[in-house]
Amino acid sequence: MSEHRRAIVGHHDSSTRGTLASYVTGYIFSIYLTITAWLLVRNHLLQKTPLLILIILLALAQFMVQIFFFLHLGRERKPRWRLIVFFGMVAIVLILVIGSLWIMTTLRYRMTIPQMENYMNQQQGL
Template sequence: MEHSTLHQAHGTFASYTLGFVISIALTLAAFALVAGHILAGGTLVFALVGLAVAQLFVQLLFFLRLGKGTKPYWDLSVLYFALLIVIILAAGSLWIMQNLNYNMMQMSSEEKDAYMIDQ
């Protein structure tokens, strides 16, 4: 009986452990920045976004094994499609909320309350 060689390579225990340790370190760094009031304002937001992007790459490389399979092109295609869907959903949600805000701002607070109760 032969074993199939068509499956993708799985990560080793060491690579999963390293990815887990890096993820925990990035999470604790973000928590320390916020809880310790080390940074403030725009600098804090910039640092948190940087840590979030680093966390994203750690997750993609160590756990999803992006680019390590037999066909990394397809992995990237699926990732790009998922990213496109997320962008469409986020942009559509923001567009709807902006339109709702515009349409509701023309009413007084009493009119808004009455409208919400009627609905």
């Protein structure tokens, strides 16, 4: 019984498993990206805005590296449910983050005191 069971366990779905090569590759890339971003910021090698864009791009690169080499996304067999749910998550996250920032920055624009004072000065009849 136990031998029989073991044999079947042996060939269950291995498409979402890692290999030594995938973990080592992911680890080396991640360390490289982390230290690059850290050195760029510590030595302030660029102007503020390009530096900010670059470190965010490095973070996204490391995100892709770890999703691919550590979580093995995209290596599963069809139908690729994990990939579909992943894209759903990305869509919700983008709506949530960009939406919040958009609402709050325009709120700040409309609600800051100088703008309100200007508005009240223009509407003196009120």
